[in-house]
Structures are given as structure tokens and as C-alpha cells.
Amino acid sequence: MSSEPSSEPEFRPHRVVVLALDGLLPFELGIPHRIFGRPKDERDRHLYEVVTCSIRPPGPVRTDADFAIQVEHGPEALATADTVVIPASYELGPVFEAGRLTDELAAALAHIRPGTRLASICTGVYVLAAAGYLDGRPATTHWAEAEHFQRMFPKIKVDADVLFIDDGDVLTSAGVAAGIDLCLHMVRRDHGTAIANEVARRMVVPPHRDGGQAQYIHRPVPDPQLSTTTAARAWALGRLHEPIQLRDMAEQEAMSVRTFTRRFREEVGVSAGQWLTQQRVERARHLLESTDLSVDRVARDAGFGAAQSMRQHLQAALGVTPTAYRRTFRAATVGSECHDRVGSMR
Template identity: 70%
Template sequence: MSTPAVAARPHRVAVLVLDGLIPFELGIPARILGGARDAYGERLYSVRTCAAVPGRIRTDADFTVNIEHGPEELATADTVVVPASHELGPVFEEGRLTAPLERAFSAIRPGTRMVSICTGSYVLAAAGLLDGRPATTHWKNVEHFQRLFPRVRVNADVLFVDDGDVLTSAGVASGIDLCLHLVRRDHGAAVANDVARGTVVPPHRDGGQAQYVRRPVPDTQLASTSAARAWALERLEQPLTLRELAERSSMSVRTFTRRFRDETGVSPGQWLVRQRVERARQLLESSELPVDRVAREAGFGTSASMRMHLQAVLGVSPTAYRRTFRTDE
């Protein structure tokens, strides 16, 4: 078994806050990234909060927050996170960053990973970082955002977009999903799952999931697909069919498919693939099972099928993923 290496220093994260900030989004990076630990209990991220002009910052609640650090924190950051603000005026003028924010952004080193939560995407777009790139924002702001920044390839239907060195999320809780995705991308599923358990949130909602689900809480007078999903999770290694899932919910295939998408935002087939990818990731990280056996245990049947799906989702082969994230029990 490989022994996890002790990092020379934690990954530095600077959280750049704006006037009119939304407190919930402000706390997400510190809670999720700040909660990630390595095998020795050491912090994997150092999270510092800063402002273009330090001092008292207004929120959309009945209190202010005092930000001690200024844009100097941006100069040493490996990742910069911009949470939401309910006021766009302090962010830009005529589609351009305000002078204080322009000065702050000039301190950011080339190659720094840039992340936005909710309307923080306006800041990245105004800085020109999203031109020609895919991005998302809160679904209520999509039309305004697209009019203001026509060069951005806006995807209105997803929780978050990972475009490598620039990542954007939709509103509120999707910021949690994106930060867990960063932990998973940087350190593997096991570390991300530990953070999720400590935060009492679902360990994984795929970025491609719809951000606005028509029936997130099933009508108590309508049958739900939740029992079928729970049943499937216990049998991912088996060749599950749509008809079997529908029968578990006492529905026709057509009704089940429609209800499933209403409740999860994705089709049953897409959901099964995502669950199997997560199972494969966990097995590759935590076991010494051969790749062929991992493929069977995760429900892909063959290593070639698993390799295709992992490459599509993670951009790496099973062997490369295991080499990166394999840890001792």
C-alpha cells in the first residue's frame, strides 16, 4: 500500500468578499475546504478571507462583517473564491470591474484557480475570465447575466461548471457542491466524503444535475422514486433495468421516467452511471481489487466500459485515478 505524502504546505485559498455579501455563501469555502484533512489530520487548505478594501462589509442580513485582510492575500493564493453579493453595483460599472476590484485582481498570479459561487460569476465575467468559456450562475440571473456578458457560454441548467482553472456554480447550496467537487478533484472521494459527513450534506451531487428541479420534495399524494433509488444503490453491481426500477415504484416505465427526472433532474440512466462512477472511485481509492473486479463491483461489467465512463467524467483512466488517490486504510 502507498503511504500518503505530507504536503509541504496547505493549498492557499483566498475568499474575496464584496459589499452586499450573502453570509451563507461566505461561510461555504471555510466550512468545506477548511474542513478537509489529510491522513494525519493536517489541514489540506488554508482559507483566508479578504476584501478589495478591508474593513466593514455590508451583508444582505441585519449585520455587517469586519474583514481584516486586503488584496495582498490574493497575491499568494492558489485558488481564489468569489462568493455571492445581492448588490451588483459595488461589483462593476457598465460591465467592468470597479477600480478597487481591478486593483485587487491585478494582484492575482497567472495560473491561479478562479472559483465563483452564485452571482460571484459576475465578478469573473467582468474581469474577462469567462469570455468564450462555459459558466453558470443562479438561474434567476441567467438572462441578465447573458445580456451583460454575451461572450460567456452560459449553461443555465447545471449546479456547477468545471472548466479546469475556472469554475462557477449556481446559487446557494450549489456552492457546497462545487467546493466538495474541488476537494474530490484535488484529494479524492474519500476525503470529500469525510468533509460531507462532518457537514451533514450529501457527499456528491454531480455538476450536470439540474439546478432547478420541478418537484424536489415529492407530493405526498404522489408515488416517489426514492425507494427505487435506495434499492438500486444496494445492487449497483447488478444489470439493473428501467423496467425493474419502475416496478419497485409500482409505476409504468413512462410514469417512472417522468417522475424520476422531476425528482432528480436527470434520467434514470444518467443517475445510475453517476452512482456507479462514485462506487468505482471509492473502490479504486480504498481497495486493492484489480481493475476488472472494480468494474464488476461498480456495475460496469467490463474494465473497458468503466474506463470509458471514468474518462468521460474524470478525464483520467482507472489506473491513473488509483495512482493519484490511493490511500492506506
């Protein structure tokens, strides 16, 4: 007795290929594996497959530490990638010094298919730039290398004051921890806030730091015995649905508006107004994913007041309307919640 052919499309995880170059930083090499290796769907299937490759046949790759790593895949793996991630390396040679690829590296990158999503962590951006992927586009890197990077690649619009930049099919990040932010952002973009937040909880890291947040604090971190803005932020998070003025937040810390404004930027890296908008966007995303509330109600509960205001802020932050965002992520979130409930009953 023949069985009916299944109408369900074949499941295939999104393949992330991480390019390991000599002189790589082990911490940054591990970021994509740690983040993309965690997410699963409602059937307990991994949403991503992560593979590491070298520009040479399988073998050892030097790190900046006192050990090498054994890489099991050669450059041909790049041809199978849906996303390619290039972590930082301290041995980029002519890529860093002259802005040009070695023949070996160019041959490896030639395996990448058109339309593949590309991402770099820290100085991995030099590889993307030397390959011509960033001409005329915005990009970032570690603040300490930004000036050199801009001189080397004048056609690129370098922004040294952000954690990461999402330019659609090419994403770049600043150093070290910003690579975590970038990879979590890609998971959030692919599968929604709920799944990205679960990955962040497992890693014990903040679930979201906006890409526009400053890379580093120009002034020294305040003495913990001095007044900070922590209480004001907690107070604001508890009433995002209400109008919140800067003076209201300053009063929670018994500071003048001027002092509070300066202290807030020192501690958080953005202005209080920018931070409030970021938190409201996050609240709106959560409500759009996890509830059936109308767009008008979500706008009110997130503190935007009117749907038009929320639509403008989501469009600016995410490039989509509230309705399109919900259509993309609502089903995946519901499936994940159902899976969690079933798992808790076992």
C-alpha cells in the same frame, strides 16, 4: 552533532483566499471556510488554509443582512492564493449593470497570480466574467440570473441547467447550496472521495451531487403521501453490479415505465439512466481509492461490465483514466484510513 537535513519536502497547505465584496451573502461567504477548513492529512495537518480578504484595507464589509463583517486582510492576500473563491454579492454595481469592473475591484484582482485556480458561487461569476477570465469558456450561475448574464457576456457559454461547471482552472456554480457542491467537488478533485465524504458527513449534507444535475425542479415536488421513486433508488443502489433496466426500477414502485420516468426526473432532476451512471462512477471511484482490486474487477463490481466501458465513463466524468485516478488518490486514502485506525485505538 549536526543533524541530517530532511529529504521530505516542506509541507504547505493549499491556500484558499475568499474575496468578500460589499453586499455579500453571509451564508455563501461561510461555505468555503466550512468546507476547506475541515480536511486534514494522516498527520492531522490541515490540507487547506482559508483566508478572507476585501478589496480595501482591513475593515468592515457590508452584507445583505443587518450586520457587517470585519475582514482582517486587504487585496494583497489575493497574491498569496492557490485558489480564489468569489461568493455572491448584491452590490456589484457596474459589474452587474454594465459588465465592467470598478477601478478598485480591477486593482484588487490584479494581485492574482497567473495559474491561480478561480471559483465563483452564484453571482460571484459576474466578477470573473467582467475580468475576462471566462471569455469563450463554459460557466453557470443562479438560474434566475442566467438570461441576464448571457446578454451581458455573449462570449461566455452559459449553462443554466447545472449545479456547477469545472473547466479546469476556472469553476463556477449556481446559487447557495450549489456552492457547497462546488467546494466539495474541489476537495474531491484535490484529495479524493474519502476525504470529501468525511467533510460532507461532518456537515450533514449529501457527499456528492453531480455538477450536471439540474439546478431546480420545473414541476412541483410530489405530495409525500403519493408514490415516489425512493424505494427504486435504494433497490438499485444495492445491486449496481447487476444489469438494471428502467422497467426493473419502475416495477419496484408498481409504476408504468412512462410514469416512473416522469416522476424520477421530477424528484431527482436527471433521468434514471443518468443517475445510474453517476452512482456507478461514484462506486468505481470508491473502489479504486480504497481497494487493490484490478480495474477489470472494479468495472464489474461497479456495474460497467467491461473495463473499457468504465474507462469511457470516468474519462467523461473526471477527465482521467481509472489507472491515473487510482495513482492520484490511492496513497492519500490509505494514509487517511491508517490515521483513522490509529486515532480509534487511542
